[in-house]
Structures are given as C-alpha cells and as structure tokens.
Amino acid sequence: MDAKQVLKLFEDTAYVRTGGSADELRAAEYIRATLEEMGLKARITPFEVPASTIRQARLVIDGADIPCKGYLCAGSATVEAPFYYLRNTDPYSLAQCRGKIVMIDGYLGYWIYQDLLENGAVGFVTYDGHANYADRDIDQRELRSYVHKGNRIPGVNINAKDAIERIRNGAATAKIVLEQEETVGQSRNVILDLPGQREEYIAFTAHYDSTSLSQGAYDNMSGSVGLLGIAEHFAKRRHHYGLRFIWCGSEERGLLGSKAYCADQEAVKNCVLNINLDMIGCLMGKFIACVTGEEKLCHYVEYTACELGFGIKVSQDVYSSDSTPFADRGIPAVSFARIAPNNTATIHNSYDTMAVMSGEQMVLDMDFITAFASRMANARQCPVAREMPENMKEKLDIYLCRKRDKK
Numbered sequence: 038m039d040a041k042q043v044l045k046l047f048e049d050t051a052y053v054r055t056g057g058s059a060d061e062l063r064a065a066e067y068i069r070a071t072l073e074e075m076g077l078k079a080r081i082t083p084f085e086v087p088a089s090t091i092r093q094a095r096l097v098i099d100g101a102d103i104p105c106k107g108y109l110c111a112g113s114a115t116v117e118a119p120f121y122y123l124r125n126t127d128p129y130s131l132a133q134c135r136g137k138i139v140m141i142d143g144y145l146g147y148w149i150y151q152d153l154l155e156n157g158a159v160g161f162v163t164y165d166g167h168a169n170y171a172d173r174d175i176d177q178r179e180l181r182s183y184v185h186k187g188n189r190i191p192g193v194n195i196n197a198k199d200a201i202e203r204i205r206n207g208a209a210t211a212k213i214v215l216e217q218e219e220t221v222g223q224s225r226n227v228i229l230d231l232p233g234q235r236e237e238y239i240a241f242t243a244h245y246d247s248t249s250l251s252q253g254a255y256d257n258m259s260g261s262v263g264l265l266g267i268a269e270h271f272a273k274r275r276h277h278y279g280l281r282f283i284w285c286g287s288e289e290r291g292l293l294g295s296k297a298y299c300a301d302q303e304a305v306k307n308c309v310l311n312i313n314l315d316m317i318g319c320l321m322g323k324f325i326a327c328v329t330g331e332e333k334l335c336h337y338v339e340y341t342a343c344e345l346g347f348g349i350k351v352s353q354d355v356y357s358s359d360s361t362p363f364a365d366r367g368i369p370a371v372s373f374a375r376i377a378p379n380n381t382a383t384i385h386n387s388y389d390t391m392a393v394m395s396g397e398q399m400v401l402d403m404d405f406i407t408a409f410a411s412r413m414a415n416a417r418q419c420p421v422a423r424e425m426p427e428n429m430k431e432k433l434d435i436y437l438c439r440k441r442d443k444k
C-alpha cells in the first residue's frame with residue numbers, strides 16, 4: 038500500500054463513527070469492501086452494546102442554562118442541589134460532596150465515580166474541550182456500565198470555557214434534568230482470517246470507531262488502515278502461523294469490541310500473540326511500542342528496530358487499547374503507536390482529521406510493523422512466553438479497576 042492509497046482510505050472515512058452507530062456500521066462495511074477489492078473475504082461479527090437516546094439534558098447553575106450534553110446510560114432524573122467543585126480528592130474535600138451536584142476535573146473514571154457515590158453526591162458535572170481553543174464543542178459522554186455497576190446518578194458534560202466562567206462567578210446552586218430512553222444496540226468487529234500451517238494464530242487488532250466529535254483519522258483509522266496494509270502484504274505470502282485481523286468496534290466506549298472477542302474462550306485458546314495498532318502514521322511525534330508481556334519482548338522489538346534502522350521507544354506496560362483484553366487472557370500483546378506532542382495533534386475532538394496525518398509516515402510505520410510481524414508469523418515457534426509476568430498482572434488489575442493505584 039502506498040501513500041496515495043493510504044490517503045484515499047482516510048478521505049473515504051472522514052466522518053464520525055461512534056460505537057454502535059449507523060456510521061460505525063458504514064465504516065465496518067467499507068473495511069470489508071476494501072478487503073474484498075484485495076480478493077479477501079472478511080466477516081462482520083455483531084455484539085451487543087448499551088444504547089441510549091437523550092430526550093432532554095439541562096444544566097442550570099444559579100438560574101442560568103449552561104450548554105451541556107447529558108451522560109448516556111446515566112438514567113433519567115431531575116436533581117436540584119448546592120453546587121460543589123471537587124478540586125482535590127483528600128478526605129476533607131470528598132466529605133463536602135454530600136447532597137451536592139459535584140463538578141470534577143478530568144475524566145469520570147471508575148474510582149472517582151465510586152468516591153462521588155460513597156460521599157453522597159447527587160449529580161455530577163464534567164467538562165472537556167480546551168480554554169484556549171476557538172470552539173465550544175462538548176463531547177458526548179457515557180456512564181459506562183463497569184463504572185456505575187448499577188448505581189447511577191445523573192450527570193452532564195460541559196465545555197471548559199463554561200466551567201471556568203461558572204467558577205469565576207462563584208457557582209452556588211445547580212439543577213440537572215436528564216431524560217433518556219435506554220435500549221440495547223449493536224456494534225461490530227470485522228474479522229479476516231489468513232490461515233497458516235498451524236492451528237495457532239497471531240491476532241492483529243485496531244479499532245475503527247471514533248468518539249463523538251472526531252473523524253478519528255489519527256485515532257484510529259490510522260491503525261485500521263495499517264491492518265489493511267499488513268493484511269494485503271501477508272495475503273500474497275506464505276506464513277507459518279495463522280493470522281487473524283480484527284477491526285474492533287466500540288473501543289472508545291471501553292474496549293467493547295476486543296472484550297467481546299476475548300470473552301469467547303474458544304476463540305482465544307489458540308492465540309499466541311496480539312499485535313495492536315492504535316494511532317500510527319502521524320506527521321509529528323515519536324514511534325513507541327508498548328509490550329504487555331515478558332520483558333524479553335521489549336528487547337526483541339528494540340533490537341529489530343535497530344537492525345532495520347527505525348527509531349523507537351519501547352516500554353513494558355499496559356496500553357489503553359484493544360491489546361488489554363488479550364493481555365488479560367494471558368496472551369502477550371504489543372501495541373504500536375506514533376505519539377504526537379499534544380500541541381501538534383490531539384485526539385477525541387474535532388481536530389483529529391487527516392490534516393494531522395502523513396501518507397509517507399504511515400507507509401514507514403506500516404513497513405516496520407510488517408517486518409516485526411513477519412518474524413513472528415514465520416517463527417518455527419513463537420518465542421514469546423504465553424503468560425503474564427507478575428508486574429503486568431498488577432498493572433492489568435489497576436487498569437481494569439480491580440485494584441486502586443495507590444500513587
């Protein structure tokens with residue numbers, strides 16, 4: 038695949054495609070059709086995801102309506118209470134949440150949500166966007182099922198500019214009105230098999246969904262295009278191990294596609310390695326590999342990059358992407374990415390378009406990943422241990438909210 042073909046794929050998929058939406062399906066069908074043009078037959082595998090239609094979402098602070106988006110899957114309720122901005126999470130600050138509508142900084146993760154519940158908050162406000170950006174965009178957020186675990190309070194997301202304005206004006210009281218209709222929806226993985234000479238296989242993954250404001254060229258049509266290029270490469274060549282390519286849906290909603298895939302015991306039984314692509318080929322930034330597996334693989338990737346003359350930074354860690362459900366099944370995983378400084382390319386907003394991408398860099402990144410994958414695909418025996426070292430198990434426990442990070 039050359040730079041021109043790469044750019045064409047970005048052009049054709051320059052639209053928002055959130056997990057479970059009609060446009061996500063459109064992208065899945067596009068990937069399947071692109072493979073078909075290469076003479077390859079992929080299947081679309083559906084899985085269930087929570088779905089919701091917001092009927093009404095309002096945030097009123099001291100009598101003034103603030104532009105907001107209601108949290109999907111956070112139930113329907115109206116709450117009116119004093120407003121509190123939780124700046125710190127020490128016991129004193131948390132104790133002030135009782136009976137209040139609480140605004141937090143950053144992302145609504147599992148532990149902060151549990152803190153809000155335990156300390157008696159009755160509603161929550163998050164904000165995103167950037168004080169210095171020209172837009173007043175508001176991302177459509179979701180109260181994820183593994184975050185609320187059945188205990189739900191209503192919440193809304195607002196723009197950072199409005200958050201700042203309310204704090205400057207000494208926000209004292211708030212009201213949240215949230216009405217939504219919740220159902221079960223469908224998202225999909227697109228799966229292509231290139232059988233090898235043995236039963237065991239290497240799973241390549243990349244998510245093709247995006248967040249609500251984003252065309253997701255960088256995050257992660259780039260990785261999806263990468264898989265198309267790698268599949269095209271191997272389709273014409275012999276390989277010892279079987280190769281399975283999985284374009285994952287609903288990654289941005291909590292790795293739902295890869296989790297659905299890995300929930301199938303039979304499917305993962307013969308998987309020896311996961312190679313995950315999430316954000317490659319950006320014009321700016323450094324190339325990284327994140328190994329969730331034995332440390333030896335870090336050195337192997339480093340040596341291979343040096344041998345091939347390719348700049349890289351390798352670490353042993355958990356990557357926030359579709360590699361994690363594989364690693365949690367004991368399958369060694371390596372994620373590849375080109376990480377841009379965030380003053381040159383950002384993600385999860387309307388600025389993630391093909392303007393930040395480079396066709397030439399995409400080709401170089403794909404070539405390196407293909408070279409690494411070829412060594413693994415043609416190994417007489419995949420050399421990577423199929424087990425998780427203790428330090429990675431610990432990191433997986435923290436990432437998957439089974440254990441709280443004390444730091």
Ligand SMILES: [Zn+2]
Pocket residue numbers: 244256257288315316358
């Ligand atoms: Zn991503």
